[in-house]
Amino acid sequence: MKECTVIPFGPQHPVLPEPLHFDLVLKDETIVDAIPQIGYIHRGLELLVEKREYQDMVFVAERICGICSFQHGMGYCMAVEEIMKLAVPDRAQYLRTLWCELSRIHSHLLWLGLAADAFGFENLYMACWRQRELILDLIEATTGGRVIFGVCQVGGVRRDVDADMFARILSVLESMQKDIGTLSDIFINDVSVRHRLCGAGVLSRKDAYELGAVGPMARASGLALDTRKRGYIAYGDLDFEPVVETSGDCYARAVVRIREIFQSVDLIRQLAAKIPAGELNVKPVGNPSGESFIRVEQPRGEVVYYVRANGTKFLERFRVRTPTFANVAPMIHLMKGSTLADVPNLVLTIDPCISCTER
């Protein structure tokens, strides 16, 4: 190891929006080993479950992360609902699906922008974020918040979306689809983008399976893993297939996310046509007692929630296994053997959310 150099990467690095540290062991320009270190923004949110009433904890759960906030709150609510055997009304399930898909679109647009920034295409970065702003406006108009929705509660949802609003959502998505089509054309066809992404960080199907990759990372390597196919909330009534690419490189991961944006637009169209009328929530009676596991598909991949309740209004344990945590091992695997200049791309390509991971 005498001829090796160790370069610290992060926690503050231009390409990283969040603190993640690597010790990169290099031989010339090639990475021999990467040692990750997390723990810079641990906030102890899981422990708060012992100090907040179970119905109020959803506000804390939502603040685990600023991008998948709705899915965090919803996953927590679903876990408590399963313990309490609450039958959530159909309309609430459809509205939850709507907000899940809107947040998937805004998360993927954010990622596309950051990825463009990582390979030095700032014009494209801003173009992606301009589209994202339209989605954030829709989210604010329907929920009242831009990134923290605050509409999920144990037993249903707090706000309704009326037919006019659905028409507005569909018309915005219609016009956006054309603009995003132009942008995705750049990602897919531009020669300089392809030069940076094609062949960089190839994760084989076998490695993706063995290292436990989730979400777009796994789907770009040919694994058709999509928790939505389990049919939780309203996904069982909607018609879709997981987006799968087979080449497993950075380019495939970008293409998976681009195709998922269009898939989400299609899902919103389907649910707008099918949404039933009815109640928005059921009132939980008493306190939960028991334990449950819930799996939800976030924009970044599969997240697992574990909740244990002891019959009081304070829960005993709340645990979140986030998709970024599952994707760190495949990312380290990708880094070994790649060049130093590719590291920003590789790190960004898993869409790391460190504040989720550390909670």
Add this chain to the structure above:
Amino acid sequence: MSFLPMAGTALKNLFSRPATRLYPFVKRDPFAGTRGNISIDFTQCILCGICARRCPTHAITVSKERKEWSMDHLSCVICTNCVIVCPKKCLKLENEATQSVPAAASSERTETHTNA
């Protein structure tokens, strides 16, 4: 594969109006349901303290002895839990966002109502 597919978009951007506003000179009107900040009609308040107990960030403090209700607006995350649980419905959600104040000016960030 194509060369310079961004050129068309870039040129269009160059000759079209900006996507952003000249904040703070031009402000966007908040949406009807925007969670901006929390206001209280203190004359209706019975100082039951439920809002303070259920506040996830402990932004609200209620003292029955001093007959005082106070709220730290910069700690408030506008989850509207207090508005939902208030038995007298004297708390209200406003659409206008909380004005930012220097963190040091603690007298400005805390809104206090007393009925002593």
